[in-house]
Structures are given as C-alpha cells and as structure tokens.
Amino acid sequence: MRDVAIIGIKNTSFGEQWDRSFRDLVVEAGVGAVDDAGVVGEKIDSMFVGNMSGGQFVEQEHIGALIADYSGLAKDIHVPSTRVEAACASGGLALRQGIYAVASGIDDIVIAAGAEKMTDVPSAKASSALAAAADREWEGIMGATFPGLYAMIAKMHMHKYGTTSEQLASVAVKNHHNGQHNPIAQYKTPITVESVLRSIMVADPLHIFDCSPITDGASAVVLAPADIAHEFTDTPIYVKATAQASDTIALHDRRDITTLDASVVAGRRAYEMAKMGPEDIQLVEVHDCFTIAEICAIEDLGFAKKGEGGIMTQNEETAIGGKIPVNTSGGLKSCGHPVGATGVKQAIEIVEQLRGEAGKRQVDGAEIGMTHNVGGSGATAVVHIFSRNR
Amino acid sequence: MIIMSVPRFWRKQVARYNLVGTHCKKCDEYFYPPRNMCPACRREGEIEDYKFSGKGEVVTYTVIHTAAEGFENQTPYVLGIIKLEEGPSLTSQIISEPETVKIGMKVKPVFRKLGQDGEQGMIYYGTKFIPDKC
Amino acid sequence: MSVGIVSYGAYVPKYRIKIDEIARVWGDDAEILKSGLMVYEKSVPAVDEDAATIAVEAARSAISRSCIDAQRIGAVYTGSESHPYAVKPTSTIVAEAVGATPVLTAADFEFACKAGTAAVQACMGLVSSKMVDLGLAIGSDVAQGAPGDALEYTAAAGGVAYLIGNKESELVAVIEDTYSFTTDTPDFWRREGMPYPEHGGRFTGEPGYFKHVTNAAKGLMEKMDTKPADYDFAVFHQPNGKFPTRAASMLGFSKEQIKPGLVVPRLGNTYSGSCMMGIAATLDQAKPGDRIFATAFGSGAGGDAFSIRVTDRIDEIRDKAAKVEELLADPVYIDYSKYARHKGKIKVA
Numbered sequence: 001m002r003d004v005a006i007i008g009i010k011n012t013s014f015g016e017q018w019d020r021s022f023r024d025l026v027v028e029a030g031v032g033a034v035d036d037a038g039v040v041g042e043k044i045d046s047m048f049v050g051n052m053s054g055g056q057f058v059e060q061e062h063i064g065a066l067i068a069d070y071s072g073l074a075k076d077i078h079v080p081s082t083r084v085e086a087a088c089a090s091g092g093l094a095l096r097q098g099i100y101a102v103a104s105g106i107d108d109i110v111i112a113a114g115a116e117k118m119t120d121v122p123s124a125k126a127s128s129a130l131a132a133a134a135d136r137e138w139e140g141i142m143g144a145t146f147p148g149l150y151a152m153i154a155k156m157h158m159h160k161y162g163t164t165s166e167q168l169a170s171v172a173v174k175n176h177h178n179g180q181h182n183p184i185a186q187y188k189t190p191i192t193v194e195s196v197l198r199s200i201m202v203a204d205p206l207h208i209f210d211c212s213p214i215t216d217g218a219s220a221v222v223l224a225p226a227d228i229a230h231e232f233t234d235t236p237i238y239v240k241a242t243a244q245a246s247d248t249i250a251l252h253d254r255r256d257i258t259t260l261d262a263s264v265v266a267g268r269r270a271y272e273m274a275k276m277g278p279e280d281i282q283l284v285e286v287h288d289c290f291t292i293a294e295i296c297a298i299e300d301l302g303f304a305k306k307g308e309g310g311i312m313t314q315n316e317e318t319a320i321g322g323k324i325p326v327n328t329s330g331g332l333k334s335c336g337h338p339v340g341a342t343g344v345k346q347a348i349e350i351v352e353q354l355r356g357e358a359g360k361r362q363v364d365g366a367e368i369g370m371t372h373n374v375g376g377s378g379a380t381a382v383v384h385i386f387s388r389n390r
Numbered sequence: 391m392i393i394m395s396v397p398r399f400w401r402k403q404v405a406r407y408n409l410v411g412t413h414c415k416k417c418d419e420y421f422y423p424p425r426n427m428c429p430a431c432r433r434e435g436e437i438e439d440y441k442f443s444g445k446g447e448v449v450t451y452t453v454i455h456t457a458a459e460g461f462e463n464q465t466p467y468v469l470g471i472i473k474l475e476e477g478p479s480l481t482s483q484i485i486s487e488p489e490t491v492k493i494g495m496k497v498k499p500v501f502r503k504l505g506q507d508g509e510q511g512m513i514y515y516g517t518k519f520i521p522d523k524c
Numbered sequence: 525m526s527v528g529i530v531s532y533g534a535y536v537p538k539y540r541i542k543i544d545e546i547a548r549v550w551g552d553d554a555e556i557l558k559s560g561l562m563v564y565e566k567s568v569p570a571v572d573e574d575a576a577t578i579a580v581e582a583a584r585s586a587i588s589r590s591c592i593d594a595q596r597i598g599a600v601y602t603g604s605e606s607h608p609y610a611v612k613p614t615s616t617i618v619a620e621a622v623g624a625t626p627v628l629t630a631a632d633f634e635f636a637c638k639a640g641t642a643a644v645q646a647c648m649g650l651v652s653s654k655m656v657d658l659g660l661a662i663g664s665d666v667a668q669g670a671p672g673d674a675l676e677y678t679a680a681a682g683g684v685a686y687l688i689g690n691k692e693s694e695l696v697a698v699i700e701d702t703y704s705f706t707t708d709t710p711d712f713w714r715r716e717g718m719p720y721p722e723h724g725g726r727f728t729g730e731p732g733y734f735k736h737v738t739n740a741a742k743g744l745m746e747k748m749d750t751k752p753a754d755y756d757f758a759v760f761h762q763p764n765g766k767f768p769t770r771a772a773s774m775l776g777f778s779k780e781q782i783k784p785g786l787v788v789p790r791l792g793n794t795y796s797g798s799c800m801m802g803i804a805a806t807l808d809q810a811k812p813g814d815r816i817f818a819t820a821f822g823s824g825a826g827g828d829a830f831s832i833r834v835t836d837r838i839d840e841i842r843d844k845a846a847k848v849e850e851l852l853a854d855p856v857y858i859d860y861s862k863y864a865r866h867k868g869k870i871k872v873a
Contacts, residue, residue, distance in 0.1 A: 128459040137402065138423040139481045141394055141504060141514070143454065143461040148469050151452035159450070159493050203469075204453040204488070250423070252471045252479040257450055407621040441623075463865070463872040464571050485570065487856070501580040501621055503572040513608050515576065515617060 003390060004102045005229035005236035008037025008222035009348040014336035015186040017216040022058045022117035023070045029218035029341075030071045030113055037109075037222035037232050041073055045107035047081040048097040050090030050114035051340040054083075056129035058117050067113070087133030088289060090114060091219065091343025092373030092382030096242045098223045108225055114345070115218035116338035126214050130339070133376040135250040147211055147290065149251050149377040151203035154292035156257040158205065160307065163295065165205050167310030169196035171291035172209050172333055174319050179330020181360035186215055186336030210291040215336030219344035221351070226390055235355045240276070240368070241385040243269035251377045260378035263300035267372070270383040271302075276368070278302035281385070283353055283363045284324065285346035287374035288331040297372055298326060301383070320363060328353060328361045343373035343382060354388040393460050393505045396512050406516035409499060411478065413440035420476040444499035445522065446474040453488040460505050472497055472519055483518040490521065498522040527652045528698040529832070530689035531592060531841060533585025534804045534848050535578050535664075536682040536791060539568040540855040541863045543677055549860045550672050557677055562765020566680040566792025568858060568866050569666045575604040576614045578683035579664035580621040582797075586660070586685040587622055589845035590694070597624040597687070598656025601646055602632050603639025603663045603796040605714065605721070618662065629656070636712055637761055638822030639663060640684065640796040645702055645828060647688035659688040663796035670720035671869060678764055680792025682851075684800035696838045697807065697816070700831040703744035705736050712823030723823075729767075732825050737761065737771045740827030741819045748831055752776040755831075756814040759785035759802035761821035763793045768802075777817070784809045785818075790852050803832070805848035812836040 010032025012025050026049070034041070049067050054060040068074040068081035084094040091114030098112030118126050131140050134149055157163045173193055179185040196209040222232075229236035245265035248254055255261055271277055278301060286301070288294035295309035303324045304312045312318060318326035329335045329349035332342055350369035352358045367388045374381050393399075402424070404410050411422030415436040419428060422442055428435030451470035454461075461467065468484040468491050484491055485500060497519035504514040542565045547554035558564055569578070579602050587594055600622075602615040615630035633639040633646075640663020647659025664683030669675030689695065711732035714721035724732070737760055745751060752758070758777040760768035765788050772782045785802030794801055799820035806816050816832040864870050 124459050127456075131458060135423075135481075136394070137398070140458065141399075141516070142469065142482050142518075143458050143464065143467060143505075144469055144481055145454060145456065145458045147456065148452050148454045148458075151454075152450040152469070152471060155452055155493070156450040200455070201453075202456045204455070206452075250481065252449075252481045257471065404620065408623060463868075483572075485572075501577050501584070502570075503574060503577060513574075513576075515580075515621070518572070 001103045002105055003226035004099050004223055004239040005226045006221050006239070006347065006351050007224045007229050007232040007236050008033040008039070009351050010036055011184045011219045011345055011348055012217050013184050014215050014217035014338060016119050018119065020216065022054065022060065022115065023066060025117060025216060025218040026067045026113060026115040027070050029115065029220040030067065030111060033111065033220035033222050039109055039222060039232060042077055043109045044073060044079050044111060045109050046101055047073065047079060047111040047113065048084055048094040049081065050084050050094030050343055052085060052087050052090045052116060053129050053132065056132065057126065058120050086380040087375035088287070088339045089343055089373045089375030089380040089382050090340040091345065092371065092384070093244065093343065095221065095344055095347055095384065096244060096382055099239055099242045102223045102225055110223045111220055112223060112344060113218065113220035114341035114343055116340040117216050118214045118338060119216050123214055139250055145203060147203040147206050150290040150292055151206045152251065153257055153296065154205050157292060157295065160258055163310035165197060166193055167314045168205065168210055168291040168295070169193040170314045171288060171294045172196050174313065175288060175327050175331040175333040178320060178328050178361055179334025182330045182335055185330045185334055186213055187334045206290055206292070212289045212332035212337040215338040217336060217338035217341045219341045219348055221344060221347055237351045237354050238387050238390045239384065240387045241270040241273035243273060243383045245269065245381050247379050249376065249379045254378070258296065259306070260296055260300050260374065260381060262378050262381035263297060263372060263374065266381040266383040267301040270385050274385040276385060280368055281324065281370045282366045282368050283328055283350070284326055284370040284372065285329060285349050286326055286372040288327055288333050289337060289374070291333070293374065294326065294331065301372060320361060325363050328358065328363060343371070346371035346373060347384060347386065350386045354386060393507065393514055399514055407501065409442040409444050409517055411440055411442055412437050420478050422474060422478045422480050442474050442476055446472040446497055448484065448491065448493055448495045448497060449473050449479055450493060451484060451491050485518050485520045496522040525652060525690055526692050526695060526698045527648050527688065527690050528695040530658060530687040530694045531586045531590035531696065532684065532686050532804050532807060533582045533589055533845050534684045534801060534851055535581035535585060536567050536851040537569045537573055538856050539570060539858050539866065540565045541568050541858055541860065545860050546677055560766070561677060562769070562789055563678050563792055564789050566678060567682055568863050569681040571866050573666065573681065574608045575606045575664045575666050576608050576617045578666065578681060579614060579618050579662045579685070582664060582683040582685040583618050583622050583660055583662055585845040586687050590687065590841045592658065592687060594623040596657045597660050598628050599647055599650050599659040600624060600628060600630040601643035601659070601661050603635065603643045604632070604665050605634055605636055605639065605795055606666045606668060607632055610716070624660070635826065636823035637763070637795045637798055638820040638826060638828050640800045641820035641828040644686055644688060648699060648702065651688055651690040654690070657689070661686045661688055663800045665795035665797055667793060667795040668720050673720070675721065675723065678793040680794050682791060682794035682797045682801060684797045684804050686800065695835050696841060697835060698833045700833055701744060701748050703740055703747055703829045704826055705740040705743055706826035709825035711825055728823065732823060733763070733767055733821050734771060734774070736825050736827035737819050737821050738774055740829040741775050744829035744831060750831065754815060755781060755817040757784055757806045757810065757816045758782050759799055759806055759816065759818040761799045761819065762786060762788035762802060763798070765789050787848060787852065801848060807834065807838065808842060808847040808849060810834045810838060812838055
C-alpha cells in the first residue's frame with residue numbers, strides 16, 4: 001500500500017448562493033484544487049464526489065458524470081467519476097475512496113470532492129431531505145427531525161452528566177469566534193452565550209443557534225502518491241490514517257444514546273493506523289452539526305473524558321491556543337454545512353493549518369491534525385489523520 | 391403532504407398498529423422495529439413474530455417546536471425514545487404536556503393518527519405513548 | 525338462547541372546553557345556555573384523534589375488560605357520523621388494530637346519533653342466528669358543529685364499544701329485547717363533502733327526538749309488557765341535559781333512574797356514542813339483577829329501545845377497564861383557540 005498526500009485544495013464560499021448552481025459550485029472547487037496542485041486534466045486518473053442528496057435538493061442524480069462533464073473531464077478524456085453517499089459523511093467518505101484509489105496503486109492523481117446545493121428548495125423541504133439520513137420508516141414517520149434526534153442525545157447527556165445549556169452554547173460561541181477569521185465562512189459574526197440561549201427553541205434543549213445552517217458549497221482536494229507529491233507542491237500534507245465505522249441507522253437502537261460508537265471505533269482504528277493517540281493530535285475538525293455533537297465528538301475521540309466535553313469547552317480548552325483546538329474553521333456551525341462538502345472542507349482546514357496558511361486561525365506549530373465526519377445521527381463516522389511529515 | 395407511500399406504510403401496518411415486532415428464538419432477543427435477521431445470530435437466527443405488551447419507559451425525549459414536514463399542526467410535540475419492557479427501544483411521540491415528561495417515566499401505548507397525505511390522501515395511524523400512571 | 529353484552533369499553537379524549545369559553549367567543553350568555561342545555565363543558569379530541577382512533581381505544585378497552593380472544597370476533601360495525609373517510613371503512617382500521625382480522629365481516633354504519641345502537645342490533649341478529657360468535661358494535665364520533673352554531677356548545681368527542689355474544693355464561697348483561705321506531709324525518713343532515721351538519725332548529729324536538737324516543741320506548745314496553753317501575757335505571761339519547769330529562773318524565777321514569785347514565789352535562793353530545801356512553805356509565809354502577817331501559821335516537825329519524833338485565837358476571841369484569849367516571853375525571857381545559865386548532869378549524873400548511 002502506498003502513502004498518499006494531498007497536493008491541492010479549494011473551497012468555494014459557503015453560504016446561501018442564490019446566483020450559483022450545483023454544477024457552478026463543483027466546477028469552481030474542482031478547478032481551484034487542480035490549479036492549486038498544478039496538474040492538468042489529462043493527468044487526472046479518477047474522481048470521487050461526496051453528495052448526500054442531489055436527488056432531493058436539485059432533483060439530479062448521476063452526479064459523478066455531471067461533474068466530470070462540467071469540469072471538462074468527460075468528453076474526450078473520459079475520466080471515471082464516482083458519487084459517494086453516506087448522508088452528512090459523504091465528503092469524508094469520498095476522500096477515503098480517493099485515498100484507497102491512490103494507495104492501491106491503481107490511480108495516481110485523484111480528485112476527492114464534495115458538494116451540496118441546499119437552497120434551491122424551501123427550508124422545510126431541505127429539512128425533510130436531511131431527515132432521510134435517519135430511519136424514515138421508524139423515526140421520520142413519528143415526526144423525528146434531525147435537530148430532534150440530536151436534542152434527544154443532548155437531553156440524555158444533560159441528564160447523565162449534568163451538561164448545561166450554557167456549555168452547549170459555548171460550543172457555538174467558540175465556533176463563531178473561529179469562523180469570523182475564515183474567509184469562506186457562512187457566518188462571520190461573533191455570538192455570545194446569552195444570544196444562543198435567547199434564540200428560538202428548535203427542539204428542546206437545542207436553540208436555533210445550537211444548529212448548523214443550511215448551506216450551499218463545494219470543496220475539493222487533489223491526491224497523489226507521497227513519492228511524487230513534491231513534484232507538485234513544496235508542502236504536501238500526508239494522510240497518516242483513514243478509518244470508517246458503521247452503527248445502527250436509528251438512534252433508538254444504539255448501545256448508549258450519548259456515545260457515537262461509530263466515532264469511537266473509527267477514532268480507534270485511525271489511531272492504530274497512524275500509530276498515534278489523542279495526545280499526538282494538535283488540532284481536530286469535528287462534526288458539529290449541533291453543539292451537542294461537538295461535545296460527544298471530543299469525548300468519543302478521546303480528547304475529553306466521557307461527560308466532560310461540555311465543561312472542557314466552557315473552560316476554553318478547545319479554543320485556538322487551548323489544550324486541543326477544535327473546529328478552527330468555525331466548524332459546521334459557523335462555516336456552514338453543505339452536507340456533501342463538509343468532510344472535504346474539514347480536510348482542507350487541516351491542510352491549511354499544517355501548511356501554516358490559516359491566518360488568524362493558525363494553530364502555532366501545527367504538524368498533526370485530525371478530521372471527524374459523521375453521517376446521520378451517528379450511523380457512519382469517518383476519521384482521518386494528516387501530518388506535515390511523512 | 392406525503393409522509394410515506396401507501397404500500398410502504400401498509401406493508402408494516404400491523405407492526406405500527408399493534409406493536410408487533412420479532413423475537414429470535416436462538417438468542418432470545420426481541421426486536422422492535424421488527425428485524426427479519428437477528429443481528430447477533432445472523433443466518434443461524436430463528437425469527438418469529440412477537441406482539442409487545444407496550445409497557446415501557448422514556449429513555450430520552452425532546453420537545454419539537456420546528457416540526458418535520460407534515461407535522462406542523464402538532465407543534466409543540468414530544469418525541470421520545472421508549473424502551474419496551476421486553477428490551478428493544480423505539481422512537482415515538484409521547485402524548486403529554488411537555489413539562490410533565492421525564493426521563494425514566496413509565497408509558498403505555500395508545501392508538502393515534504400519525505399524519506395524513508393532505509386533505510385528499512391517506513390517513514396514517516399508529517402507536518404513540520401516554521404516561522402510565524399505575 | 526340469550527343474547528347480550530359480553531363486554532363494554534368507553535373512551536373520552538382528555539380535553540374539555542367550557543360552555544363559558546365558547547359563549548365568550550360568540551358573545552352569548554353562558555348562564556342562559558348552561559341552564560337551557562344543562563351542559564357545562566364538552567370533550568374535545570386531541571389533534572391526532574379522530575373517530576377511528578377513538579373507536580380503537582374503546583374497542584381495546586372492551587376486549588381487555590373481559591380478556592376476550594379478538595380472533596373470536598366475527599363482525600365489526602362502527603357507527604359514526606364523522607368517519608375519517610367518506611369511502612374506506614373505519615371498521616377495518618378497528619378490526620386490524622384489535623387483532624380481529626382477517627376472518628370477519630365489517631362495515632360502517634351511519635344513522636346520525638343512533639348508528640352505534642343500530643350496530644348493536646345488527647350484531648344481536650348475527651350472534652342469535654349463530655352467523656358469528658362475537659360481534660363488536662361501536663359508536664364513535666368527533667362531532668362537528670359549525671362555529672357559532674348552537675351545536676357547537678354540545679358537539680363532543682367520545683366512543684363506546686360493545687362486544688355482543690350469545691353464550692349465557694359470558695354475558696354481563698342480557699339484552700332482553702329491542703324495538704325500533706323509524707320514519708323519514710329530515711330534522712338534521714350533512715350533505716356529502718360538507719364539513720358541518722345543518723339542522724331544523726326546534727323542528728328537531730317534537731317531530732324528531734320526542735316522537736321517535738317515546739314511540740320506541742312505549743313500543744318496547746308494550747311488546748314486553750313492562751313499565752318504568754320495572755327498571756332500576758333508564759338511559760335516553762342525550763343531545764343535551766334537557767331532552768333526556770323531559771323524555772324520561774313523559775314516559776314515567778324518575779330523575780333517579782336516569783341519573784347514573786346522564787353523562788352529557790360534563791361530556792357533551794358524543795353523537796353515536798351518546799346513548800351507549802350512558803349505558804356504559806350505568807353498567808359501571810349497576811348490580812347483578814338490575815334492569816336498564818335505554819332508548820337511542822338518531823336524526824333522520826329513528827329510535828332504538830333496549831331492555832337490558834345485568835348478570836352476576838358484571839362484578840367480575842367491571843373494574844378491569846376504565847369506567848366512564850374515570851374518563852371524565854381530571855380533564856385538561858383548553859381555550860377556544862386551542863379548541864379551534866384541535867378541531868382543525870385552523871388550517872396549517
């Protein structure tokens with residue numbers, strides 16, 4: 001198996017992009033990443049695209065071919081292009097498939113991208129589309145929403161560990177603080193604990209400011225074998241681990257409502273593959289689709305003891321400059337959450353940090369970073385570890 | 391508003407009306423929602439239908455203010471995870487004033503409308519839960 | 525062979541609205557209405573309740589009260605004037621939800637407020653002819669009254685189910701006989717596709733309710749050669765408190781005889797469930813050997829009279845399901861805006 005490196009990156013802006021279509025967004029990200037890597041189209045061996053629900057958001061399936069076509073990679077050169085889907089973990093999974101293709105030795109230059117265009121449908125329809133990541137037949141039909149499922153995790157976490165609404169809010173406050181320095185972020189406005197608690201209740205105990213938004217956006221990276229990465233860039237970022245785990249589709253079937261076992265197992269597999277532990281990770285992008293999700297994530301990945309994720313966040317240990325900076329990009333909460341793109345965007349944030357190009361968000365001396373991307377209420381988790389050093 | 395197509399709903403209608411799930415005779419695990427393959431015994435499992443008593447308790451819950459599509463006329467509604475006395479857990483609505491619902495609260499099943507496909511389409515019925523005072 | 529009630533079960537939604545609250549909205553005098561109607565509050569369904577869910581709850585209560593194997597039920601008839609579907613039976617929903625399917629006959633009945641007792645009579649015929657082992661007869665309604673109409677003060681929600689059988693040892697009450705009096709009298713109707721019924725105002729009284737109730741009641745007593753004094757209790761269809769009280773006195777029944785079954789002041793008119801609810805409330809209190817005289821009325825119009833004798837078995841099953849008094853206790857009072865929402869008078873996207 002070959003070592004793999006990321007040699008090019010590009011995010012579009014994240015937000016409500018009324019004047020731009022699904023294909024506009026993907027082409028911008030793809031072309032940008034290829035440009036960043038300094039490769040030409042003829043050199044691209046394959047593409048993997050994370051997309052949760054083109055069918056519901058833009059009534060478009062066959063996303064792989066569409067993207068190859070509009071990127072100029074279909075006609076004449078016929079680059080293979082594959083859509084990958086695991087709900088909100090689609091992007092992380094597309095990256096993982098791209099890593100597989102390069103590591104196997106079958107492909108050399110591979111594009112891993114993710115994209116979602118969510119604002120072409122009314123928000124009620126977008127919420128309904130997202131709810132398809134849960135069990136439609138046994139959760140959705142009872143009136144479950146995504147905030148509702150995570151609210152039940154939060155309620156249990158509060159009951160079991162004494163986590164407070166203020167601690168949940170402190171996740172949002174931190175991520176908005178980080179996001180204000182991220183040029184692509186959907187929300188660049190700092191918020192306070194009070195403003196989170198004053199915002200309308202969506203699903204008790206989650207307020208609207210505990211929830212990530214509906215976002216349009218695309219992200220892409222270019223992968224290459226580590227052995228030739230320096231031909232394209234001075235600062236290739238190496239993939240030290242790619243790991244994935246599954247769990248029950250429905251929240252009610254989980255072993256423990258407050259633990260995402262898929263995150264725990266994917267994390268453990270990643271640590272084993274990288275021969276590292278949580279203490280080696282200098283920053284992490286976790287899947288904060290809701291504030292409670294970040295608290296569970298830092299516990300499940302071993303950065304906080306179970307039940308102490310809230311207090312750790314409140315104590316600013318996960319802020320930039322803290323013990324383990326979490327979501328320097330602003331996370332899904334502030335940067336936005338175009339579901340299919342998020343997993344790739346997380347990797348791009350780590351690459352920017354490890355390259356030392358993160359500006360005011362820069363974690364000093366960062367050399368090793370992790371990403372954590374979750375599908376549904378925890379039925380899929382994808383974890384990657386990246387390093388500046390091979 | 392289509393919650394689910396007619397055949398898709400009808401297929402599991404008895405399970406929804408009467409809390410009929412399954413039981414693996416091999417390992418004695420109970421499943422609701424019903425599973426046709428025991429996740430522990432897999433191909434060696436022996437699955438049979440089983441009608442649950444419906445007695446259970448609230449594992450966790452939320453009060454939904456921003457409704458799922460088709461549930462707008464029900465807000466605020468309480469959604470919970472209910473652990474049945476035979477072991478499995480399910481997601482359902484708890485029919486009670488939001489402030490009265492507590493984790494660990496005992497509940498029992500009731501027959502209610504789940505939703506309807508607009509004014510002209512099918513009406514969907516199924517099982518929700520209410521506090522069990524005894 | 526005796527035919528009668530093997531079990532019974534009632535269901536009333538937990539919400540109530542007071543007459544004062546409805547009167548407040550329309551600027552009516554609540555005190556005059558309350559003393560005129562002898563109704564003080566009425567039941568209101570939850571947003572997710574309808575005649576089918578109420579019928580299921582009542583039927584399940586009846587089945588569990590006597591621990592009956594639902595597979596023995598050979599007929600399910602649900603009487604209602606608020607069936608959720610114009611075409612597609614409520615009774616199949618009930619049959620599936622109580623586990624009586626698939627070997628049975630089922631159909632929905634409609635005869636204004638006496639569709640439930642018509643279902644009882646049909647089941648009596650089926651079990652006495654031994655066509656079926658047990659029949660399930662239900663009266664269930666989420667009654668409709670147009671906003672501002674007089675009916676709005678009384679139109680309530682509730683349902684009652686009776687399991688009708690022919691095995692002497694199983695009966696909690698023998699139905700000694702039944703007698704109906706029916707004419708074509710348009711005192712109340714609802715046209716196809718219309719949300720609210722129309723009625724003939726005071727025309728619903730003498731030529732409607734009183735004519736049919738008294739003729740049915742007198743007819744049965746003549747046929748059986750009984751008189752009011754032979755009965756411990758009496759129940760009459762109760763669209764309000766006044767009509768059954770007056771009908772009782774016209775026929776020679778006392779206020780004490782109708783008291784246990786007069787549930788309308790705190791419940792309102794549950795239409796197809798009305799008289800059947802009164803019988804259920806009376807069975808909740810009756811002793812073995814007691815006799816109950818009951819007459820249901822349905823606009824359109826007809827009266828169904830029943831002579832019922834309670835058996836020893838009543839003491840064995842009475843406490844095994846919720847009594848009507850328990851269903852009326854501890855209600856949740858709502859205001860008119862919530863009532864309007866519960867009744868679907870406010871349309872949400």
